[in-house]
Amino acid sequence: MFKVTPNPPLTEPTIIPDPASPYECPGSKRFNEAAERALDYHLGPLSAHIMAAPYKPNRLYMANPKSGNEALLVDASETLGSASVMLSDFAALLDGTHRKTLLGIAQVVMLGELAVNQVLDNLVPTE
Template sequence: MTDETFDADSTSPYASPDSKKFHEAAERALDHHFKPAVEPRPKRETGLFSLSPGTDAEALMANASEDLLSISVIACDLADDLHGSRRSVALALSRMADGVRLMVEGMLDHIEVRSVKAKP
């Protein structure tokens, strides 16, 4: 059974297919499905931390070594104020930083030996 009082035109939010609302809705629908993706923003040349292109490996390793020494000292200082398992964690962090620093220092020694051998 159909309701004879139902009028499809009266329920439409658009006055006619030529209305401004109709065209705006059609544009939004087409843009949603077919509009090309927005081009990605160009990558920034510099960020919060960046390396100069001319920085050599030896300078980077020396800086890393000093940073690791600072981390170790901070962790040891913190361990002095702690007790129990928290003290153990702080000391472990200090020892880990010391171990990595030894690896970095070994690499620096390796770089130095190679540069001495390379000189005529």
């Protein structure tokens, strides 16, 4: 008769070592030391350099920090308006699901433009 449970029942999971591995098991000290050496070799100098260097933003496409809120909002509104027009024009050249996707993106851009315009109106009321 076949027994379902092993004789005697196992209380702890046993790790079967890989015959090709020079380490006894994945939890062995030699295995952990080798893993640490590999990580230090590949990530050590890079991660130490990244962590030691202070963050400096790339100023190529950065808005002037001295710009006022009104100027930034006006520029954002114009940029979003231009993006909306470009998306609508491009959507006119497409058919099917691609057209619907592009029109959906154009609508999201237009909603962003409306939000920026509302903030601009709240900031600088028009008379």
